[in-house]
């Protein structure tokens with residue numbers, strides 16, 4: 191790539207990054223989108239709840255989005271990983287996996303997050319297929335089916351209310367003795383939600399479609415779907431390298447204009463919010479692109 195200097199470098203070229211790229215391309219900004227191409231939903235067969243694209247594969251949506259953005263000649267792409275982000279006095283320097291270095295006045299982190307799979311054989315294979323992170327994305331397809339939730343504590347209790355709306359054939363699996371209080375346990379019981387505290391051995395499945403949960407004590411429970419709340423980590427380390435503040439939950443802290451705590455650094459998409467959806471990532475990317483353009487326009491005027 192001949193050009194090394196850009197107005198803006200976007201790290202992550204999935205839904206949020208491409209959306210930011212479109213705002214900036216249409217604003218005549220020179221943009222480089224660096225993308226490793228590993229969106230968090232890549233294993234899910236169909237993506238739902240994004241109007242005009244409901245039911246398409248994640249790849250189809252990304253391909254259509256990229257085709258839109260590539261039309262804007264000031265936007266360039268680098269396929270690979272941003273390895274290092276260095277903040278200098280008046281610009282940023284990004285080293286990519288090929289060893290090349292690119293420079294920008296502003297950067298947008300649209301790098302998403304990495305879900306950390308629990309150490310349960312079969313779990314990772316079912317992730318996004320029949321082990322689900324969100325009822326809005328996949329709940330309709332398994333409505334009224336025999337369903338489980340793998341979680342514990344207050345978060346599990348709150349999540350149970352949401353899933354109870356989608357099916358009454360519901361069991362909460364806590365994978366060990368629960369930390370729910372007696373009041374919460376009674377409320378679950380009143381709603382005929384089973385509580386299972388047995389320790390999980392494995393998830394049995396066929397091509398990612400869950401068949402049953404096997405327990406260490408030899409028992410097993412048949413299921414059609416399992417919701418799970420699992421931990422995540424940022425795809426890009428930004429607190430030590432750049433000094434970006436994180437929230438108590440591990441998201442990059444941004445204001446209502448998608449600005450991080452570091453001047454010139456914006457962030458959008460899954461890395462800043464627990465409201466994980468394609469629609470939300472696109473909306474935040476759109477806003478981040480516009481706000482970066484506004485800041486550049488003000489500085490240049």
Ligand SMILES: Cc1cc2nc3c(=O)[nH]c(=O)nc-3n(C[C@H](O)[C@H](O)[C@H](O)COP(=O)(O)OP(=O)(O)OC[C@H]3O[C@@H](n4cnc5c(N)ncnc54)[C@H](O)[C@@H]3O)c2cc1C
Pocket residue numbers: 201202203204205206207224225226227228229230231232233234236237238239240270271272273300301302303305317318319323327328425426458459460461465466467468469471
């Ligand atoms: C299993 C699963 C199923 C889902 N299903 C749905 C659904 O049906 N409907 C829905 O609306 N939402 C769904 N979601 C949520 C949705 O996928 C996310 O909200 C959305 O992908 C977030 O977009 P993003 O651009 O912020 O991050 P991502 O889509 O995760 O993309 C981040 C991109 O940044 C790249 N990247 C990261 N670090 C670097 C780096 N250092 N250098 C270069 N590139 C980098 C990654 O490779 C990736 O391409 C699902 C999520 C999961 C986990």
